[in-house]
Amino acid sequence: MTVKVYERILELFEAEGINTVFGIPDPNFVHMFHRAQERGWTVVAPHHEESAGMMAEAVSRMTGKPAVCIGTLGPGIANLAGAIMCAKVENSPVIFLGGQRARITEQRVRRGRIQFVQQTPLIENAVKYSASIEYADQTDEIIREGLRKALSGTPGPVYIEYPSNVILEDLDVPPALPPKAYRLVGQTAGADRITEAVEAIRAAKQPVLLVGHGVHTARAGAQVKELADLVAAPVIQTSGGTSYIAGLEDRTFPYGFSPSAVEAVVQSDLCLAIGTELGEPVHFGRGYHWVANEANRKWILVEQDPSSIGVNRPIDVPLVGDLRAIVPQLIEALRDTPRSPSPELAGWIERDAARLAELAESAPSGMSPVHPARLSVEATKAFPPDGIMVRDGGATTIFGWTYSQAKPHDVIWNQNFGHLGTGLPYAVGASVADGGKRPVMLVTGDSSFQFQIAELETAARLNLPLVCVVGVDYAWGLEVGVYKRTFGQGSLETGVHWSTETRLDKVAEGFGCYGEYVERDEDIAPAIKRAYASGKPGVIHVAVDPKANSEEMPSYDEFRTWYAEGQQ
Structure with missing residues (x-):
């Protein structure tokens, strides 16, 4: 059969059970996006390529399959860099596709080329495999090698680009092979x-x-x-x-x-x-x-x-x-x-259950702003039993490790790389992979939440059942703690505070989401329930006590043994 290169790429991914793509449409990719939607794919265009890569990673985690993300040539690929590094350190098999100008551009002896940089050499050290489809008839071998490398050994990301002169060429090819015909599948032990x-x-x-x-x-x-x-x-x-x-x-x-x-x-x-x-x-x-x-x-x-x-x-x-x-x-x-x-x-079993119950009772209550331990307790008590939990942030996540009262079957967070700002894209990607069926809760800090806050519009556009519970102290809480431990109480805390006028619930409303402001313990769970009931993605702005958030992180000494003491 005769197909265009862009359609053949879709067929090869479909053979692996992939039917979702993330990216911002660009002249290099409009044909692929258009054909993907015609073939029944889920096509998601977020507001930033880094978010697109993180959304794809969440899909991979939720499905157990590779995922696909696209970045346009030059700045689009540059924006993907953070997501590529996350996928590398998190061992996530994400296929990153990159557009590129016609290859003759690279060979011209000239200065001032617009939207052009040699991308493959910049990325190759951050991925398991990096290649360019230089000729149309390389399409099958390069896409399959990318999938083979992404899924062999320790999983991880790969990068494949195609110059604009290749993508519209015709191919006369047989039906796409199933995975077992070209890579090792289901390897057993002796x-x-x-x-x-x-x-x-x-x-x-x-x-x-x-x-x-x-x-x-x-x-x-x-x-x-x-x-x-x-x-x-x-x-x-x-x-x-x-x-x-x-x-x-x-x-x-x-x-x-x-x-x-x-x-x-x-x-x-x-x-x-x-x-x-x-x-x-x-x-x-x-x-x-x-x-x-x-x-x-x-x-x-x-x-x-x-x-x-x-x-x-x-x-x-x-x-x-x-x-x-x-x-x-x-x-x-x-x-x-x-x-x-x-x-x-x-x-x-008995002592661990008693530990959780005691933590729920002992978390400081009756404070306004709310103690972050109490935030974790109340938010996770309201977590839907069938929900998907997403974590993000520094101090907020550390409080959650200890005080969480939920035991979700799906938790997504950037646990190896520690990249902040992954929470909202992960939440969107996880919900897309789930088909928007199960409720999703993101528990995060305000610093992390603002990295990719534009993706609230993506969540609203897709009408995802997502509630973001944001602990707000108007600071980099974990870093404030570092200042205090390093220089003492009352020291200068340079670069870690911002305007206390920022209302994230109002920002959410501007994006077409549900927003609510909370500053008392007893209002957290009802606000979460109202957000789910609204039928819109929601943001619950919870004012948390900045002193407690920076100084009272539980199990912090345990956390530091992971990398700070004796591990070098």
């Missing part, structure tokens, strides 16, 4: 390694499952739940903001932030790690809480990238392959011999 792992699990007295970000982005929660039931072990989250797996909420404990997690880790004699790099937030699996009983603890690591085995700590049983294929192997091998839970598990 039978000998599975046997070794199962023997170690059966011999363990106090096993734990260390469940990371990759479990959720692979959409493998149901499989891991079945494995956790057979192993009868507590589940340790790799950070305080990770999603909870349905059915495991009561025995899932955030590493470092729950005493139950610490006790389970200290007493463990086997750790089955799935979907985690064993990085700084878990002290590489060998420092801090892991030091006790290290000599008696065996490690099983499910890891797709063979070159990652043993990098951060020795591994006794490496299971190399796709966790979506390996976890079922373990389930099948353990199905007839399920373990019984250790006597301590019930106590850990």
